[in-house]
Amino acid sequence: MSLSPERETRELRLRQIRSEAQMRVAAGSNLPPAPQEETYLGNGDRPTRDFQPAASASPQTGYYGMPLLKTPAWTWEVPIYFFVGGAAGMAAMLASVGALSGADRRMVRDARWLAAIGGALSPPLLIADLGVPRRFLHMLRVFKVQSPMSVGAWTLLTFSSSAAAATVLSELGLRKIVPRIPVLTNIAEIGAALSGLVLSTYTGVLVGATAIPAWNERISLVPIHFAASGLNTAVSILELKGHTSSALNKIGIGVAAVETAAGASLELGKKPGTEPLHHGPTGWTMRIAGILSGPVPLALRLLSLISTSRREKLRRAAGISSIAGSLLTRFAWIYAGRASSKDPKVPLQLPGPASPDAKQIPADK
Amino acid sequence: MSVTAFLTDSTLCIGCKACEVACKEWNQVPADGFDFRALSYDNTGSLGHSTWRHVKFVENGAVPGFGGNASEVFSWGFSSDVCKHCANAGCLEACPTGAIVRTEFGGVYVQPDICNGCGYCVVSCPFGVVERRPADGRAFKCTFCYDRQKDGLAPACATACPTESIKFGEIAHLREVARKRVRELADKGFDDVNLYDPTDTSVGGIHAFFIVRGDPKTYNLPPKPEVPTTYLKKGWISAGVAAAAAVAGVLLAFSGSADR
Numbered sequence: 001m002s003l004s005p006e007r008e009t010r011e012l013r014l015r016q017i018r019s020e021a022q023m024r025v026a027a028g029s030n031l032p033p034a035p036q037e038e039t040y041l042g043n044g045d046r047p048t049r050d051f052q053p054a055a056s057a058s059p060q061t062g063y064y065g066m067p068l069l070k071t072p073a074w075t076w077e078v079p080i081y082f083f084v085g086g087a088a089g090m091a092a093m094l095a096s097v098g099a100l101s102g103a104d105r106r107m108v109r110d111a112r113w114l115a116a117i118g119g120a121l122s123p124p125l126l127i128a129d130l131g132v133p134r135r136f137l138h139m140l141r142v143f144k145v146q147s148p149m150s151v152g153a154w155t156l157l158t159f160s161s162s163a164a165a166a167t168v169l170s171e172l173g174l175r176k177i178v179p180r181i182p183v184l185t186n187i188a189e190i191g192a193a194l195s196g197l198v199l200s201t202y203t204g205v206l207v208g209a210t211a212i213p214a215w216n217e218r219i220s221l222v223p224i225h226f227a228a229s230g231l232n233t234a235v236s237i238l239e240l241k242g243h244t245s246s247a248l249n250k251i252g253i254g255v256a257a258v259e260t261a262a263g264a265s266l267e268l269g270k271k272p273g274t275e276p277l278h279h280g281p282t283g284w285t286m287r288i289a290g291i292l293s294g295p296v297p298l299a300l301r302l303l304s305l306i307s308t309s310r311r312e313k314l315r316r317a318a319g320i321s322s323i324a325g326s327l328l329t330r331f332a333w334i335y336a337g338r339a340s341s342k343d344p345k346v347p348l349q350l351p352g353p354a355s356p357d358a359k360q361i362p363a364d365k
Numbered sequence: 366m367s368v369t370a371f372l373t374d375s376t377l378c379i380g381c382k383a384c385e386v387a388c389k390e391w392n393q394v395p396a397d398g399f400d401f402r403a404l405s406y407d408n409t410g411s412l413g414h415s416t417w418r419h420v421k422f423v424e425n426g427a428v429p430g431f432g433g434n435a436s437e438v439f440s441w442g443f444s445s446d447v448c449k450h451c452a453n454a455g456c457l458e459a460c461p462t463g464a465i466v467r468t469e470f471g472g473v474y475v476q477p478d479i480c481n482g483c484g485y486c487v488v489s490c491p492f493g494v495v496e497r498r499p500a501d502g503r504a505f506k507c508t509f510c511y512d513r514q515k516d517g518l519a520p521a522c523a524t525a526c527p528t529e530s531i532k533f534g535e536i537a538h539l540r541e542v543a544r545k546r547v548r549e550l551a552d553k554g555f556d557d558v559n560l561y562d563p564t565d566t567s568v569g570g571i572h573a574f575f576i577v578r579g580d581p582k583t584y585n586l587p588p589k590p591e592v593p594t595t596y597l598k599k600g601w602i603s604a605g606v607a608a609a610a611a612v613a614g615v616l617l618a619f620s621g622s623a624d625r
Contacts, residue, residue: 131482131502205600227607
């Protein structure tokens with residue numbers, strides 16, 4: 001194989017590196033020559049200390065306690081997207097099922113708007129988190145069923161367009177600007193409801209099907225937790241908008257009960273890799289989020305069934321608590337994953353607790 | 366085209382870092398910066414977006430006779446780490462753009478003109494190899510010198526290695542070389558030599574295996590790396606149950622209430 005002169009020079013350079021190394025070994029010294037001038041390059045973008053260094057490399061500590069996995073690159077846009085997309089997806093489902101079962105038309109209309117607005121806000125959030133945002137359309141080069149990120153990109157595309165179409169078509173019909181076309185409206189609405197259900201749940205699969213222990217060890221829980229969280233937010237926003245049907249309160253009671261159970265499962269289901277879900281700052285964020293979206297709204301909503309004078313106030317308080325808790329839940333999951341990635345103990349199957357506040361967990365044997 | 370592989374034999378490594386230098390020069394990988402970690406002679410730490418070959422420095426303590434040393438001298442273990450180019454690669458499965466592909470040589474290659482920096486490969490690698498470069502936005506890792514292999518050349522690191530610690534060749538042949546080497550060392554009395562090639566996990570074997578003395582965990586080589594697609598079934602079942610329960614619950618609430 002003949003190489004271009006440029007390649008030839010570079011090939012020669014590799015031989016030079018090799019013989020230089022050999023010469024140093026022969027001279028019994030591995031020290032580089034002193035730099036001629038100040039060539040300080042700074043720390044670059046590599047954090048100096050983002051882990052607990054161990055004194056040595058050993059089968060008990062791994063390589064000087066260095067993290068094995070890489071920290072997720074995702075920033076605040078991702079949990080916000082999980083929150084907005086989850087609520088919008090469930091709102092589309094509420095609109096469709098509501099319309100089907102003869103619910104209050106104004107409520108159905110607001111749910112539809114909620115879905116369309118959330119569907120419009122989600123893509124910018126997702127695009128902002130990309131390393132190269134102008135290449136966002138590359139997501140649509142392929143469809144890969146084995147990649148939840150690919151499934152999610154296509155789901156979001158379907159959802160945003162069908163939720164927008166459902167809203168535009170029904171608004172045009174309601175305002176009698178153009179005659180109603182029930183077939184088209186129904187197709188858009190069913191499309192939004194189905195893709196909305198995927199949108200609210202796939203994010204759980206997305207974080208679960210990764211190498212991060214705190215996420216993959218709870219993969220069965222995350223999609224359920226995210227679905228409940230999304231429905232909780234959608235119902236709460238509709239209530240705060242002024243819809244006070246008892247059906248909405250019933251849904252609210254149901255999801256708050258599911259969220260309470262999810263919180264209990266997180267609290268009780270301790271596995272070696274789930275430490276960040278119940279210890280340290282991420283554990284406390286998860287705990288507070290769980291209380292705000294589970295027991296608190298559950299109690300307030302149940303009270304609202306008894307008290308007639310304060311019914312509206314109680315339900316509004318439950319809604320505000322649920323929304324805050326759901327938002328916090330998304331952040332807790334993402335930041336717990338970041339903490340989990342820095343602990344080499346689980347992927348390397350190292351003995352003993354990794355951090356002092358993890359003593360309750362027995363050494364994995 | 367035959368499937369190629371790396372065999373990194375740490376029993377031959379002298380820790381000269383020629384592989385790191387050669388990789389950086391050939392692939393034009395940016396500097397990591399001067400970062401004093403005070404962990405042996407290693408100030409790089411791990412593989413990353415700007416480190417595609419990384420020599421690990423393990424200090425074994427003063428064990429008489431270990432590594433042929435005098436009793437008062439501690440012995441070194443050096444091992445040059447690299448992307449494992451898994452048979453079932455988590456990064457490749459996770460990539461939503463199709464930027465990560467399997468080359469005709471069996472390597473896993475990130476196409477820099479396709480990658481949009483979504484970061485999903487970063488969390489899908491069970492070895493913590495691929496990383497997003499903040500200044501650039503895209504994900505980077507070892508290319509297995511795809512360009513050189515296309516020209517029939519060995520990767521830059523293997524070319525520059527002065528002790529043939531880094532061997533490059535056809536995968537089945539190299540596996541045989543590795544097994545022979547482990548046997549040869551055992552015959553010489555080195556009974557703690559291990560071949561790291563996790564074929565019994567969902568990763569299904571790697572295209573860059575390692576010969577190390579002692580427990581591979583010492584070198585941050587995970588005992589049971591799993592490709593994250595194995596968790597998908599559980600996740601989608603849970604998602605399906607959650608979606609069905611939500612629809613059923615909402616339907617029940619609306620149809621069961623006089624006040625909807």
